[in-house]
Amino acid sequence: MLNFFKKNAALIWAKKHVQKTEEFKKNAEKNQEDLLISLVSTAQKTLFGREHDFKNIHSVKEFQDSVPVADYEDLKPYIERVKKGQANILWTETPEYFAKTSGTTSGSKYIPISKEGMPFQIAGAQSALFHYISKKNNADFVNGKMIFLQGSPELEEVFGIKTGRLSGIVAHHIPNYLQKNRLPSWETNIMEDWEAKVDKIIEETEHENMTLISGIPPWLIMYFEKLTEKHGKKIKQLFPNLQLLVTGGVNYEPYRDKMEDLLGGSVDIIQTFPASEGFFAFQDDYTKEGLLLLTNHGIFYEFIPLEEYGKPGATRLTLKDIELNKDYALILTTNSGLWAYSIGDVVRFIDKNPHRVLVSGRTKHFTSAFGEHVIAFEVEEAMKATLEKYPAQITEFHLAPQVNPSEGLPYHEWLIEFEKDPENLEVFRDELDLQLRNRNTYYDDLISGNILQKLKITRLKKNAFHEYAKSQGKLGGQNKTPRLANDRNVANILEIYKF
Structure with missing residues (x-):
């Protein structure tokens, strides 16, 4: 009862x-x-x-x-x-x-x-x-x-x-x-x-x-x-x-x-x-x-178009100005005394009635070593679409630029811990590259113009990300490894766990 x-x-x-x-x-x-x-x-x-x-x-x-x-x-x-x-x-x-x-x-x-x-x-x-x-x-x-x-x-x-x-x-x-x-x-x-x-x-x-x-x-x-x-x-x-x-x-x-x-x-x-x-x-x-x-809830929001974020005179929009399916850096003014505070998150509106967002990334988590400015939402959507076409199971992944490879053109390196490997890694890689090109025109231009070669996948051993987090004192709680970076600080450590 x-x-x-x-x-x-x-x-x-x-x-x-x-x-x-x-x-x-x-x-x-x-x-x-x-x-x-x-x-x-x-x-x-x-x-x-x-x-x-x-x-x-x-x-x-x-x-x-x-x-x-x-x-x-x-x-x-x-x-x-x-x-x-x-x-x-x-x-x-x-x-x-x-x-x-x-x-x-x-x-x-x-x-x-x-x-x-x-x-x-x-x-x-x-x-x-x-x-x-x-x-x-x-x-x-x-x-x-x-x-x-x-x-x-x-x-x-x-x-x-x-x-x-x-x-x-x-x-x-x-x-x-x-x-x-x-x-x-x-x-x-x-x-x-x-x-x-x-x-x-x-x-x-x-x-x-x-x-x-x-x-x-x-x-x-x-x-x-x-x-x-x-x-x-x-x-x-x-x-x-x-x-x-x-x-x-x-x-x-x-x-x-x-x-x-x-x-x-x-x-x-x-x-x-x-x-x-x-x-x-x-x-x-x-x-x-x-x-x-x-x-x-005591928070006034402003939104800076991501392509303007960090630049002098960047546009500061309010709710009435936003466009759907566009990435914005989130700026807060709160009843706890934060004023026009950049929290570092990037959001994308998918609805205005009522206002609904997706969290599309972090202002500091991107890959743009070659001017492509790839963000988390793009890589996550590219991975999702690839997995739908060529089933595999991912534990975690990290994307980093390889600017000075030992041979050939520079490229994006995806360090992936697979729970279940794709049937054909090369086919999976080609599809992942294509899906990212479909979502980021700058990346597509760099591939088409032979500035970059197709992405490369580095397979990591089981528990690689767990061991990485543990080695950095960031295991558990709200800690998470960034999905992508503009340098190789995370990638260089993760490569210790590659096959």
Whole structure:
């Protein structure tokens, strides 16, 4: 009786919640402009607000004229003052939390999360589940056990501000109605050794009625592989009531085939787009691609055409200006005190009614050693199309330029860990090259003009990417190996694991 009540209550809440979201979906463009003016008005007496003349900003254009696009290095002097406990610097108060992330140029980054911003991190995840329940018209999973995998929930303090990984911070805010069914245990979650942590999670979950599992695809695969090796069964045999996977952090599509093989049965997938800076989007309809952009969650969005990103005078667009199927660098202004902040993600709109996006890459993750500017979305789509035509199974891959080969023309090197090899690697290679040429005209021109030769595939041994991540101290959690690069820093290490 209790289980019946619980799932029906969840279904009622979900339907009501989805109805309430219709307003922001229809009025996103106007609401976004109003939100920006509200954020500027709130922060006009902060140090950043005084320095950028917030009191005289009354429009998006005036904001863009007064506040340049910034990265972490630009805001770091302000954040350093906030870290010392100073209030009224970027936002009216000191942050409730710092989400600590690893940066390539800045060392550790400390991303402020205000008391106004924190509830939206939780609301985004809740809304994703409510939309799923409403669309599915089924909430059976609420009666089973769920994994919300986080980094360690143990937090340190920086001048009184609680600091840790975002996923560890979120662990302190999971609603009470989910706590009872939640795994793994606190003791397991605080373990730092990732492989030992996964082993312990398996011990705690292998005999449970798992119905929802949440994590980034590489972690899910690692967890599922270890379960399969231990029991000799597919995941749906082990967890027959597993209904839903919630993923984020990377594009799920390149992992889909391998995941379906490990699952061995039907499981629904919803993709999300969370970050330390905010919870931006989620898949509001699990049967269709595209993530609903959350335009009412304390974040004002701007979009720079990718081809202009990093250039002086780059165009800064708002929701009303964007075009479909075009790549944009994502710029944020938030109610935690980030102003025109470049997060480094690239998005592509596939719908305006409501606004839905795909995460198409990272501004720093591209290959353009020869001017081709190939981005993650293009290589992932090329791989997907190739696998549809010539079946194989991919664990992971990385693309890097080979500028100075020992012989012949330069080329793109794809370092691939196959779970299942293609029948004919040369045919697979030719198709992959063709699919990339179809998606990037600059790359096509370079091949046609004999500037580059066709891509080459380097096959890597099993667990190559796992061992690479381990060697770099980046195993587990939200860590992921970039799909492509403009140098050979990752490729040179991965080549240690080639056949």
